[in-house]
Amino acid sequence: MALETRIYQKENNVKIFKLLKQSLADIYSSRFLAKQLAVRDIKAQYRQSYLGIFWAFVGPLTTAFVWIFLNSSGTVKLSDTGIPYPVFAFSGTLLWAIIVESINSPTSSTNAAKGIMSKINFPKEALVISGIYKLLFNSSIKILLLLVFVFFYGIGFNWSLFLFPVIIVGAILFGTTIGLFLTPISMLYKDIGKIVSMGLKLLMYVTPVVYVIPKEGIMKTVMEYNPFTAIILTARDMVFGTSPEFLNYFIVIVLVCLPMFFLALLFYRISIPIIVERMSS
């Protein structure tokens, strides 16, 4: 019987395709682990709370309410969005929340598994995949609520609505890729996590989350270059059946993110031992 042989040494395998093959093989072999971890976390999260699923969307809902109130009370004056403002604001904050959650997901999954990572050898890719499972679960709850809003405000049904989940998957891919690149460094320094969460808060204001892109000025230029804009606007267009102006930009983002995601996965894979070494066990 031929036994599988493992060799541990300082030098890394730099042949990127061989590394990728190993990584994918590990993802495949740990598919049960990834699912089990996601199920475990989701179950535990809801078992210890009465409001349960409510917490999945309470964040974006409050942000939306604040803006709805600011707008309706005339405190701030926003340009016309073309659709009922509550739906506009809520769809924005919801999509934003999904992207932010995706960026944080790899780091938080890895952080939560710190204890076992320094004790047991298992395919670490499972952590990333289980993070994606959790994102898909949480996002689908958010989307259901958004649909309630859409029909409540009489937007009505559009065939493009079927493309909406595809856009969400794109958003999760985009966020997870960024998150994966950040994870190794943010596992070492706590500063990174703080900078990212603060940066994202600021970034929200140069993204058409709760207001539309202004007709002119510097803000218009910044917003149009901002990749987050493309994702949010394209997703929104799918819900409301408007013509997607940023569709091309969105497709470019996804096409860039696909190879980048695998690159990030490899970076993550070879970084883990260095992180484990510096973690308390």
Added chain:
Amino acid sequence: MKEDEDNILVKVEGLSKKFCKDLKTSLWYGVKDLSTNLFGNQKQRQLRPKEFWALKDINFELRRGECLGLIGHNGAGKSTLLKILNGLIKPDEGKVTIKGRVGALIELGAGFNPILTGRENIYNNGAVLGFTRAEIDAKVDAIIDFAEIREFIDMPVQNYSSGMKVRLGFAVAAQMEPDVLIIDEVLAVGDVGFKLKCFNVLEELIKKCAVIIVSHSMPQVTRISTEIILMERGVIVMNESANSAKAIEEYYKLAGKSIKTEFGNGSIEIQEVAINGELKEVVDLEFDKSFKLGLKLRLFKPIEKLSVKVTFYDVEQKPIAQLSSINDNIIIHNINLDDEMSIDVEIEKLFFNVGVYSLHLVVRELNVHNKEVDILSLIRSVKSINVIGNTYYSHSPCLLKGSWKNNLTSD
């Protein structure tokens, strides 16, 4: 020869690992390593400032059916070595080649979530250990029975006692079928009955694979190991086959002396303690030869009768034998109420196993009914003896002498 080569499941060649003493520097090196890592990390690594070798030039081989016991004091590098063998961290020099499935008994119950039930957590833990769903489905009943917690299996794990948690964790881990098994001091789990069960499982496992075990319990190590490596400050000090007492003797020598502490009510002073006429702190004694203890006391108040007790402690500070004047029905008299007296006692044959033992001495006053009353003097670790001169070593502290008969070769 070829076959022998095939049987080597673990091969460690020139393995070294360095660590950094300072956290901030360590993190910064981490960032640097992250980037050099991307380019294959081919450059030779030297010690950077504030770094030290946690492991240096470790070499050994292990075949199926062999068990390597790693001993050494805290910080000797044992756990670091296990982490490298387990693939958790990378070596800085050298190479580790491992064949087959690696199982680690390092942390029991990894992946448990306290809110979920025992049954759910069997799946979580099993998944982390690399089982598939089908495998766990097939084994779940065996696991529950082994852990003996069928009654509570659908209760959240946070309500389990720590013993129950560990039992469940071990029961899952016991289902592994590894080729190489790494064990780090997890055997001291549960109550006596369960411990026995664990040992049986381990002994079954050990037969089928190559085992590396880290332990501070010498009896345990000698019981299951076929080879012992003593580590100190990241290097192998000694590599012996397990029956040799040498590595263990050396380990105990490195342990350092226990500190002498003394108290009493001030009515006597122990001026001299001699073992076989020697006054040294550690006296070497030949195995199975006589042991003589001579005490010189100075008395500050008239004391008529007293008792003397000497307790022998092993290195783990467990009492293993006692010599007591009361038990020997001896009353030590001081008829003339002198202010100085000497007491001598002899053990004809001291059949302690090789190793270091410390002596605790208690002198008590006896009342008119020959009952022990005040403690006049109590000295912990008053002396140590180092038993030498026997090539046999076993994990029990005493070796008894028997007269053997065999009906086939009877005279």
